[in-house]
Amino acid sequence: MKQKQSTQTDHKPESESFRNQHDSSQHPSMTEGPRMPGPRPKRGVPEGLWLKCNGCRSTIYRKEAEEMLNVCPQCGFHWYVSAKQRIEQLFDPGTFEEWDGGLLPTDPLTFSDKKPYAKRIVSEQKRTGLSDAALTGTGMIRARRVACGVTDSSFIMGSMGSVVGERLARLIERATTESLPLIIISASGGGARMHEGILSLMQMAKVSAALARYSESGGLFISVLTNPTMGGVAASFASLGDLVFAEPRALIGFAGPRTIKATIRVELPAGFQTSEFLLEHGFIDRIISRQNLKSEIARAIDYCGG
Amino acid sequence: MARGLHRLPLEKPIYELEDKIADLETAPLGQQAQEEVQQLRRECADLQKQIFGNLDPWQTVEVARHPNRPKTSDYLSLVFDEFVELHGDKAFGDDPAMLTGFAKIDRHKVLVVGHQKGKTLAEKQACHFGCAHPEGYRKAMGKMRLAAKYGLPVICLIDTPGAYPGIGAEERGQAQVIAESMFLMASLKVPIICVVIGEGGSGGALGIGVGDRVAVLEHAYYSVISPEGCAGILWKSAEFKADAARALRMRAWDLKEFGVIDKVIDEPRGGAHRDPRLMAARLKTFLERTLKDLVSLPIEKLVENRYDKFRRMGAFLED
Ligand SMILES: [Zn+2]
Numbered sequence: 001m002k003q004k005q006s007t008q009t010d011h012k013p014e015s016e017s018f019r020n021q022h023d024s025s026q027h028p029s030m031t032e033g034p035r036m037p038g039p040r041p042k043r044g045v046p047e048g049l050w051l052k053c054n055g056c057r058s059t060i061y062r063k064e065a066e067e068m069l070n071v072c073p074q075c076g077f078h079w080y081v082s083a084k085q086r087i088e089q090l091f092d093p094g095t096f097e098e099w100d101g102g103l104l105p106t107d108p109l110t111f112s113d114k115k116p117y118a119k120r121i122v123s124e125q126k127r128t129g130l131s132d133a134a135l136t137g138t139g140m141i142r143a144r145r146v147a148c149g150v151t152d153s154s155f156i157m158g159s160m161g162s163v164v165g166e167r168l169a170r171l172i173e174r175a176t177t178e179s180l181p182l183i184i185i186s187a188s189g190g191g192a193r194m195h196e197g198i199l200s201l202m203q204m205a206k207v208s209a210a211l212a213r214y215s216e217s218g219g220l221f222i223s224v225l226t227n228p229t230m231g232g233v234a235a236s237f238a239s240l241g242d243l244v245f246a247e248p249r250a251l252i253g254f255a256g257p258r259t260i261k262a263t264i265r266v267e268l269p270a271g272f273q274t275s276e277f278l279l280e281h282g283f284i285d286r287i288i289s290r291q292n293l294k295s296e297i298a299r300a301i302d303y304c305g306g
Numbered sequence: 307m308a309r310g311l312h313r314l315p316l317e318k319p320i321y322e323l324e325d326k327i328a329d330l331e332t333a334p335l336g337q338q339a340q341e342e343v344q345q346l347r348r349e350c351a352d353l354q355k356q357i358f359g360n361l362d363p364w365q366t367v368e369v370a371r372h373p374n375r376p377k378t379s380d381y382l383s384l385v386f387d388e389f390v391e392l393h394g395d396k397a398f399g400d401d402p403a404m405l406t407g408f409a410k411i412d413r414h415k416v417l418v419v420g421h422q423k424g425k426t427l428a429e430k431q432a433c434h435f436g437c438a439h440p441e442g443y444r445k446a447m448g449k450m451r452l453a454a455k456y457g458l459p460v461i462c463l464i465d466t467p468g469a470y471p472g473i474g475a476e477e478r479g480q481a482q483v484i485a486e487s488m489f490l491m492a493s494l495k496v497p498i499i500c501v502v503i504g505e506g507g508s509g510g511a512l513g514i515g516v517g518d519r520v521a522v523l524e525h526a527y528y529s530v531i532s533p534e535g536c537a538g539i540l541w542k543s544a545e546f547k548a549d550a551a552r553a554l555r556m557r558a559w560d561l562k563e564f565g566v567i568d569k570v571i572d573e574p575r576g577g578a579h580r581d582p583r584l585m586a587a588r589l590k591t592f593l594e595r596t597l598k599d600l601v602s603l604p605i606e607k608l609v610e611n612r613y614d615k616f617r618r619m620g621a622f623l624e625d
Binding site for chain 2: 102103104105106108109111112113114162163165166169192193194196197198199200201202203204205206208209210211212213215216231232234235236237238239240252253254255256259260263264266268269272273277281282283
């Protein structure tokens with residue numbers, strides 16, 4: 001006596017469009033807002049000498065951009081950097097040691113949309129050279145030892161599934177027991193990873209709980225928000241820093257701009273959900289350009305007795 | 307038996323049978339007709355069991371969103387002996403989508419926090435259909451701190467499609483407050499019991515969902531994202547919401563299997579909306595038993611157990 005799939009509309013038409021669009025913990029922000037110059041070239045494809053800045057449309061000599069830490073020399077727009085590049089930029093050479101690299105993603109829901117999640121994991125791993133969307137470990141920042149996590153927006157939009165959550169929780173616990181300052185640099189447009197369902201949502205609670213213990217122990221947590229930091233990542237560890245820094249003009253927020261637009265049906269104000277918007281509304285301590293990030297982190301650690 | 311105006315398509319055969327019984331009962335019943343009515347009543351009960359025992363994932367979402375489904379305000383009167391509402395976040399405003407206040411249950415004085423969807427259209431609009439703003443989560447946090455100060459256990463009733471997505475919500479720190487609320491609840495020094503009574507929509511649900519015990523009503527759901535939102539992103543159209551609902555494994559027994567919740571509370575035959583009093587009685591029994599267990603534990607142990615509970619969640623491989 002199983003019922004056929006309902007085709008009836010919702011009983012509350014006034015909320016229908018809202019529900020259809022609602023996706024509070026993750027969102028398709030990668031299709032909106034300023035973007036970095038295209039993804040890194042695929043293997044076997046020769047690297048172009050020139051890049052086009054999606055901030056100002058100018059054509060930039062690749063080498064020059066790289067020397068600028070992937071910041072546009074024309075307009076200062078901060079392009080994508082991978083987690084590995086970020087670590088190179090931030091740590092004293094040769095000091096970074098990865099932790100928990102042996103944790104690997106699995107497919108607890110046997111999830112499949114247009115493509116099975118199990119296959120998606122493998123192809124993302126091949127494409128990015130990462131095992132999942134976060135790297136964690138320890139290293140020296142201007143001779144100060146820190147515990148550090150970096151998420152990479154190129155791996156399933158930097159979304160947090162079980163591996164990201166577990167790596168971060170272990171990182172935070174180790175920072176607690178070893179009394180290390182903690183730095184987490186977020187680049188996660190995807191929020192909590194849908195493909196691991198409720199388990200992804202629970203990583204938000206797990207990591208936040210670890211941060212609560214770390215905070216009670218007196219540890220300093222510096223959260224650095226980069227483009228993009230959205231949904232369940234913004235709504236957990238990324239917002240819990242004792243200090244919250246952001247790179248300029250990053251997209252940062254809870255709900256995706258498309259979701260909001262579909263819900264309230266008005267145009268969003270210019271600069272909505274940018275670093276500057278968050279600073280103006282009181283949620284960010286400092287906006288720091290990438291070239292100054294290392295020295296600013298070191299200085300903050302000095303102030304807070306690290 | 308509650309019979310409101312709203313009937314889901316999946317409930318249609320049940321209502322047809324009930325209408326038939328009602329028709330028979332309008333005339334004085336002879337012996338034979340009485341037996342027929344008895345027989346139809348048994349059939350109707352079987353039909354309800356059969357339909358509600360075999361809901362597919364999308365149908366479960368429909369039941370969880372049923373307009374007649376008992377809401378936080380119903381349980382406040384049916385489960386608790388008293389409710390003393392406390393308003394306001396002491397910073398911006400008073401979000402009606404988040405109800406907070408003192409309550410009594412089984413001689414325990416507690417703090418209740420719950421999403422409120424509203425019943426009339428005006429209430430629904432004021433509550434944004436159960437989608438709280440940052441001031442709602444700030445209100446919840448403020449009252450939870452108060453509860454911790456005076457040793458009142460916290461009971462959270464979760465029923466939201468998600469935290470509100472809007473300009474003001476972003477301006478006032480929607481991401482920030484959800485993060486802070488989980489952070490606070492993770493180490494709050496009083497027992498916390500959370501129950502998903504309808505919709506467990508994403509971060510908006512988890513924002514009041516970190517507790518010592520988490521239960522879900524049989525036909526409620528709890529998900530990382532709404533099925534429509536997931537379908538829109540991964541299938542590129544909300545029309546695939548039923549596929550998304552299936553893929554997300556968001557139903558009570560799935561959640562139990564993943565170790566995310568402690569208990570599934572059975573609903574009355576035909577769903578909670580068919581018998582809110584019975585549903586409330588079962589919820590009350592669960593809350594009373596759980597409170598009894600939790601208050602007997604030393605608070606340090608309780609908080610440690612709460613940490614371990616969430617710390618274990620996740621699925622990964624390890625070399
Ligand atoms: Zn530029």
